[in-house]
Amino acid sequence: MTHPSGDRFGTPIDLDTEAVVIIGSGAGGGTVAYELTRRGIPCVVLEAGPYLRPDDYENDEWAAFQQMAWLDHRTTSGGYRVSKDFPHLPAWIVKAVGGSTTHWSGATPRFREYEFRTRTYYGDVEGANLLDWPITLEELAPYYDLAEKAIGSTHRHGRPPLPANNNYKVLAEGARRVGYLHYATGPYGTNAEPYDGRPASIQDGFNFQGDKNTSKWSTAVREIPRALETGRCDLRARAHAVQVTHDARGRANGVHYLDAEGNLHRQAARVVCVAGNSIETPRLLLMSASALHPDGLANSSGQLGRNYMRHTTGTVYARFDQPVRMYRGETMAGIVADEARLDTSRGFVGGYYLETLSLGPAFLAAFADPGAWGREFTEILDAYSHTAGLWIVGEDLPQESNRVTLNTDATDQWGLPVPNVNFADHPNDVALREHGYQRADLLYEAVGALGIHHTPPYPATHNLGTARMSARPEDGVVNAHGEAHDVPGLFVSDGSVMTTGAAANPTLTIVALAIRQAEHIASRFAAGDL
Template sequence: MTAKYSLDDDDVVVIVGTGAGGGTLANELAQRGVKVVSLEAGKHYTQADIENDEWGMFSKISWLDKRISAGGWHHTKTYPNLPAWIVKGVGGSSVHWAGLALRFQPHEFKTRTTYGDMPGANLLDWPVTYDEMAPYYDLAERKLGVAGSKASGLPPLPENNHYKVIAAGARKAGFKQIVRPMAINSQPYDQRPGCQQIGFCMQGCKIGAKWSTLYTDIPRAVATGRVEVRPESMALRVEHDAKGKVTGVLYADKDGNRHFQKARIVCVAGNSIESPRLLLNSASSLFPEGLANSSGQVGRNYMNHSTAAAVSIYDKPVYMHRGTALAAVVADEARHDPSRGFSGGYYLEGLALGLPFLAAFLKPGGWGRELTSAIDAYDRMTCVWVCGEDQARQDNRITLHPTEKDQYGLPVPVVTKTYSANDQALAAHGLKQWRKLSEAGGARRVIDMPAYPASHNMGTNRMSEKARDGVVNKWGQAHDVKNLFVSDGSQFTSSGACNPTLTIVALAIRQAEYIAGAMGRQEI
């Protein structure tokens, strides 16, 4: 039975966003007896809407509302209006993600303690440790069906050609940690089929072997009779009373009509761009700099990983596009080893690009013999995405454009990012090690390419022990507003080197446990 709640029902939890954080949270709360209204800015697509077509799905599901890339990073030239590659639709970017489910390492929760005072950085330790998170990682791996995880009991996915070529080169070059914990069923699991190696993982999994809240947590949440999902409902403001307690969310429906949904608790889970944007747009006389922003940290410390990309060309066919989009992951360099000339580490992720995306990303806006000769060798190619820790910096941030408005009448978000010397050194080291690995495996040509827009957006509403240093506490609860929570990657205090989804899900499970308990005790 689908729930239907009145706009005046002030006993519901309103969650803004239905992705890895918001979608998981809705289900976890519903299973604990909590009433939820989920507001989703995008449409409610189904698996029938998923196409095995890169550009077709990019155009269909991507968040393409205008955003502005600013600062010193390459996106100001290569992708001036697409700083991030995320999804606008039920399921959020869990529809689009490749499925790599890596855990933070213990030291990545303690970057200030581990790295010390780094010039230009705004490092801070999380108010939660790896040991505290470990049991929730287990629960998340079981929920997602992570292949190769002890928690799920699923065997690893089969080794496709892309994996075999990268792994062979890695071993010859001396690398030993070749991993691939994927949230893609290697056999039927949790009422979902095993992977058929179709290869369009980042376009949405047509058969549902890859975990996504679109066809797991959201339907199960709705099936409890406690959750109402409202697609095409763009959150505009979070309102509060005279004492600063939030009272609900003002949103616009698909026809532009505005509605105010009352709430007992509001949880913001709209990604690291939209979540701080919503809080900044919710400024008032009581919160003149933005809701929950007494620290001035809302929108700051934007992180999207230190990244780089390259392709390697071999003499014989590889057919990297056959099988799961993400194959071998070399983890040897994920350690913290300052002797390399930078703090933090990175993963070499063998991420296959289809031919249309390769043509677009290899040399954005360009053409010529270098590009065409590479495309001619597509069948003999491997591809890497260097994914490394990105240092929190105050001036890497989300702000509101002073004059330009979007279709909802809201200021367009400006995403300002400049890479630090640490970021640059890390990415350069990653490209050098990829070249070493590729040449050891017999590659005849290695081409570095500009980093493309990341789906890994973190920070901007970070966790902190003290209210002056961040936006939320260890439960994702706003320091300034007791019944306001942040439930997505924007609560990350550091980025870690790993893909963020598993940690977002683990935090959402943990947060649901806390919220349901606090509601039961009448604390919020």
């Protein structure tokens, strides 16, 4: 049976034709698709969600959430606050062409040199499963350049900054008064002026529900359309991958997937790139267990699904006597970088950023203090127009017990076991978050805040680890180019490969790694090695 034509885009590739099959079309998968097709390599892209265009985006936060979010059944455990407040929504990510790049805020800081070598710099932290990356910042730097140019990051390569909105002005003045030195409106992945075929930002506020103006970079705006234009990309939307297969020698050779009606198809593959986010990627590989890989595909180390990271986060909202209107302008175009440093004198390893943040009234009500009621809660909402907000985003430490597993007691709409996300903070995470709260309080008090509220972490937008890179096969799942140690021809192309999480928002690094991986795959194709 052929895939329904209404969910198929680009140049059809026969189901029996070997191609590079890419599962997922977000920052990693969409980038790999474009980088390979522009080099002449045919690709089939399987995307579980629909293909939404800018005109399709709902300009209403709840309607957009229902339209875009990955709402398939999931379960949680581990005792962290999210498992209590949102037991079936551990992650706030997108199920659509472009993945979470259609939902991301746009911050694009780079990882720092020490963050690629945390085992070396942090030492033996009890309870943490630290490991140095098998690559260095020096090796990744040229690909960071390429990623920043693809995204159009402001403040980089001669591109101008975005203008300051009121939320940033409050942040910046508070930062100045407490002695911080490194703060700006970027780097940020939304155009301050027309660039690369996309218009300048119109400062239209929230962009978590998709950017109708297309000034914000996403693979749905840039990489996927360009891959389709090459004539070598077969994009199949509403195509949910359920198994990666291999031949008798153990080499990846195909993908089984379900179409929108639940019909099962098989696409032959010369190479398989899995880019389903750090929850769906290990879930798929665990479901792909075989006689050769009884514990899950690419899981000879036992590390598949382990070391799940979501960044250490917390949000701080401050009320003022004058209007701030934090919802105007770009959502996260404001970053204080002074705390993103190696300094164990603060009582923890790793660092964090303070980044401007605003949510709409409905989301603020849902996330400010889930389950709360009474006057203290309504004060937060009553002061909405007079409120400034920032997000703490910092490194959380990998732990083997923080992991994604298959929950065979619960099934999704296809009757498949759902992923269970088990997570608990490491004491280092708690110390870092509390330090961030204290510094944010000082920052806002310095500019006259009348009241300050801390929100607990909510469903993760940064999902990392679970198929980490390692130099030795026994320490991780994939090698320095993202190829599985024990399954030739199987690559992981998303944030799952991150050995550690660093403090920086991950999208830029995912794109840089994907560009590097595609270059590697193409060179091996040319050499006849794949």
